[in-house]
Amino acid sequence: MAAVAELTQYTNTARRFSSEVSYASTRISGRRRLHLRPIRNSGIRCSVTSNEVQAAPEAVKAEEVKKKAECYGVFCLTYDLKAEEETKSWKKLVNIAVSGAAGMISNHLLFKLASGEVLGYDQPIALKLLGSERSLQALEGVAMELEDSLFPLLREVSIGIDPYEVFQDADWALLIGAKPRGPGMERAALLDINGQIFGKALNAVASRDVKVLVVGNPCNTNALICMKNAPNIPAKNFHALTRLDENRAKCQLALKAGVFYDKVSNVTIWGNHSTTQVPDFLNARINSLPVKEVIKDTKWLEEEFTNKVQTRGGVLIKKWGRSSAASTAVSIVDAMRSLVTPTPEGDWFSTAVYTNGNPYGIADDIVFSMPCRSNGDGDYELVKDVEFDDYLWNRIKTTEAELLAEKKCVAHLTGEGIAVCDLPGDTMLPGEM
Amino acid sequence: MAAVAELTQYTNTARRFSSEVSYASTRISGRRRLHLRPIRNSGIRCSVTSNEVQAAPEAVKAEEVKKKAECYGVFCLTYDLKAEEETKSWKKLVNIAVSGAAGMISNHLLFKLASGEVLGYDQPIALKLLGSERSLQALEGVAMELEDSLFPLLREVSIGIDPYEVFQDADWALLIGAKPRGPGMERAALLDINGQIFGKALNAVASRDVKVLVVGNPCNTNALICMKNAPNIPAKNFHALTRLDENRAKCQLALKAGVFYDKVSNVTIWGNHSTTQVPDFLNARINSLPVKEVIKDTKWLEEEFTNKVQTRGGVLIKKWGRSSAASTAVSIVDAMRSLVTPTPEGDWFSTAVYTNGNPYGIADDIVFSMPCRSNGDGDYELVKDVEFDDYLWNRIKTTEAELLAEKKCVAHLTGEGIAVCDLPGDTMLPGEM
The missing domain is CATH 3.90.110.10 (Lactate dehydrogenase/glycoside hydrolase, family 4, C-terminal)
Known part of the structure; x- marks a missing residue:
């Protein structure tokens, strides 16, 4: 019963905020997920029963994570608008996409982003983690550790290997790493290809004002390639990291x-x-x-x-x-x-x-x-x-x-x-x- | 000239705070270091010239780091009381000792401590890192990364392999890891010995109100051993980590x-x-x-x-x-x-x-x-x-x-x-x- 009451509150809260941003549940019918994400010009279609919610954990086992970007674990169930209301300073969720998300730099970075120390302690964020087929299991491990860390501002975590999925609506794209090289590929060639692929994907699906920070080397020229392949995004928005x-x-x-x-x-x-x-x-x-x-x-x-x-x-x-x-x-x-x-x-x-x-x-x-x-x-x-x-x-x-x-x-x-x-x-x- | 002016300010500032805690320079004559540390019941003995300071970087090369706990790099030179004054909320430096400091848990933890997110953004801290002979080089690497991160609250970093040196005046002792085992030693036996050694060392040199958090397994019983070997520290101050x-x-x-x-x-x-x-x-x-x-x-x-x-x-x-x-x-x-x-x-x-x-x-x-x-x-x-x-x-x-x-x-x-x-x-x- 309590779960039902709570969910009714979600729905009411979502309605209350609908003038600012509309929310809709996704994938509930197919996979019994309550995954509330901002969708432009969309009405509220959230309706789940207590049974569905309680059954959900079985339905979102890690084993089921497929190769496209998907929400992970607890983050599929529980986007909680009421919490934002309680902070008394509702802010629109900021989507941060990270490539090379299973690597060591990301392993430090993601926890900093999730803690609020980067964008502020009243700024809810979504982390969209891009890995490779080889690193997908490791990405699940990262998502599990993020779950276990109980960061109150971390409202969504999704993982995937397709940049066209992972970069969807990204407000920030942090290009830390790239796919591992295939047989016979030179490292430089690979990085270049990633710059092109990432640029095209950002151009197609990211926020029109996405800020892109390239860390993967050679980062200046990778940023240039990325920028040239994303003509719909202002050139000014592309950065290569020289802060270290x-x-x-x-x-x-x-x-x-x-x-x-x-x-x-x-x-x-x-x-x-x-x-x-x-x-x-x-x-x-x-x-x-x-x-x-x-x-x-x-x-x-x-x-x-x-x-x-x-x-x-x-x-x-x-x-x-x-x-x-x-x-x-x-x-x-x-x-x-x-x-x-x-x-x-x-x-x-x-x-x-x-x-x-x-x-x-x-x-x-x-x-x-x-x-x-x-x-x-x-x-x-x-x-x-x-x-x-x-x-x-x-x-x-x-x-x-x-x-x-x-x-x-x-x-x-x-x-x-x-x-x-x-x-x-x-x-x-x-x-x- | 500017350096001299700055140093005069340090000294004046130190004097101003001398009613709360006295500061003295250490090791300046022998190794040309300006390392200001709280020393109880001690007068001000800080006096360096511009020449000495400019010469100092040569004198504190990483290669010179010895096996006892010593300040590292920039942290040897630059304990800056003026910065505290500027925050308008002077707080006494908190000494945090960490064992297993070259390990992966510490590699995440130390940067969190240094950032201020644990003890607060107005709380200057000193990190005292305990490693083993085997990990001493890695500890230097950690200290270098802490240098490169420019954390404003991180005022001292020292590294060493002797707990009697590293735990000196510790307000917190975070016992994350232990020495690697020697030939023929069982892991459990080793951890037990460390519990005993760490307890005796804390009893001898740590703050009388040090808070001890044991993470190294078996952590509950390690904490018990540590506590039993530190009768001068309240038993209530010993914790084993079950928060994860x-x-x-x-x-x-x-x-x-x-x-x-x-x-x-x-x-x-x-x-x-x-x-x-x-x-x-x-x-x-x-x-x-x-x-x-x-x-x-x-x-x-x-x-x-x-x-x-x-x-x-x-x-x-x-x-x-x-x-x-x-x-x-x-x-x-x-x-x-x-x-x-x-x-x-x-x-x-x-x-x-x-x-x-x-x-x-x-x-x-x-x-x-x-x-x-x-x-x-x-x-x-x-x-x-x-x-x-x-x-x-x-x-x-x-x-x-x-x-x-x-x-x-x-x-x-x-x-x-x-x-x-x-x-x-x-x-x-x-x-x-």
Whole structure:
């Protein structure tokens, strides 16, 4: 009886909110699931009996999870609008799609997203996890652990291997990993193909204002491919992750200056997330002073600093025996937060974005890490008041040249003709094995 | 020059707070480190020059980390009192010691602790990481990742392999793992020895009000051994983790009832964290109603429910390919939070604690999971208004018998005579491989 009463409340609550967003049950008749999802322009069709609900757990056994994106376990049954009402600040569910969801970076990231620390403690979220056939069982394991963690804001978890299913209505697409390579495939080729597939899928089914953050390497050029295959999504919405590099640069500057890392600001990573990346100490500040006024050791800045930032991942793998999944996940959280919270006055953050219209004179039509500010609405603007000297500009030109070469290498995937590839091997992202 | 100004500020700030807690620099002369740590009854002896600070990074290379607990990297240089002042809510640094710090559970847990989500966003913390000779390099990797994550509240990280060093002044001791076993050692014997070593070390050097949470299996009896070897610490301060079991039980009840898991309350895990554990559906509530009024399927409650909770870890290992480190870490966070935030009115949480003086008639002198409430000061009280029926009580007696047998088995480690061992194999904790 109690279950019936509760379900009546759901229905009433859903009605109450129907002016904002309509909800409908899905798959109840076929598989006895009560899965309330926002469906535009749809009426309420939720009606289940106490018997159906109690029978449901049998009907949603993990074994039944098929290859298309499906809700998982408790998340199929229980989207609870009443809880939102109780928070007194109803917010529309935010859909976050994550590729490579069974990997170690995601294993850290998903629990951070679910805890509310990224998008806020009044923001219900849905996690849509993309894996491969090989990782589907592991994805179920991830979903089970999310269930067991009882995160109050986590309202839906679905898993699948088809990006056209998993990216449906995605407000965020975090492209952490990719499919494992098949026999005879080069790693770079595979990543490229994923960039194309993911771009087309996002173009077809994601929210028209989806924010896309590419972590899988080579992330800048993967983001470019993804963007080129998603013409219906603003180019500005595509990012490649250079925040871990920024965080590492801040830490090294703090260590050198003997200050806590929160005193270091205005650090830009310019260019490619690769060994040509340019951690900018010319514009960076320590206690609001130019770095060069605090760290007088120019040799260290010019010769050691960049190397320390670039090689940090490798040093870590050697020490730790695995790659830096935890700090990579933290930097993804930082990157997302930087877009949904206003940037502190006078500061900025680094993210690799589309160069068209940039004020620096960097070549158009590549994805290049640059200094940005946001007012917290998910959008950003490039920072104008930065300076360049010969040292900095020469390095920027080197990383720009690398990205232009990478672009030629994937022309067949961006619809720009025949690929001409003349590249050194790509760098591994921290977090990849 | 800027560095000098900054350091002068540190010193002034430290002086300002000296009535609350005194600070002194350590190891500056020998190794050029500026490592400010609370030292009782000590004056201010901090004085460094800009040169020393700038030279410091060379002096604290990872390679130099020795086998005793030492500050790591940026955390050696930069304990920054000014930042606390800026938060306008100065709080004394909380020292959290973690054993098994290089393992996967810790890899999730440490980042949660550092982020502030456990003890609060105005609570600076120090992490003291205990590993083994074998894992020391990995510990450095963890410390590097913590550096790279730029957590503003994380003010000190030290690593070491001697519990007498690492547990110094610990306010929390989270005993996640233990030393790897040597040749010819049984796992149970090893864990017992660690319980004894850790207990003696805590007794000698930890805060007199340290809260100890034992996760390494067999966790109830390990907690008992630890407690018996630490007579100077209140017995009430020792806990063994059964919160993951509670969370899993809540999830299974929610799934069965077709409600979101936040509607399930008053779930007790009674007894041992093992296959004899008793998830209590008699006193549990769903939407404030007794579970039995919501879930009419008594057969499921009596025959399947407990089994689902007990076997969840095994199912997960099978699916996920590794054990459930992430959800274990979440449950440790839940367990800590339950002691530092007031328990919601009418609800309770499960934790395995010392039975002396319990109101239920459970045997004295074991560590037994029971329902508790806290007013948020780190302490707890046992809940009195619970009921028992024959089914529940018989199961409680079974898990009690197992714990009494385990106690006999470790009598040599608790100072209670000659061990008599007649036990089935111990169970694995979720998170152990």
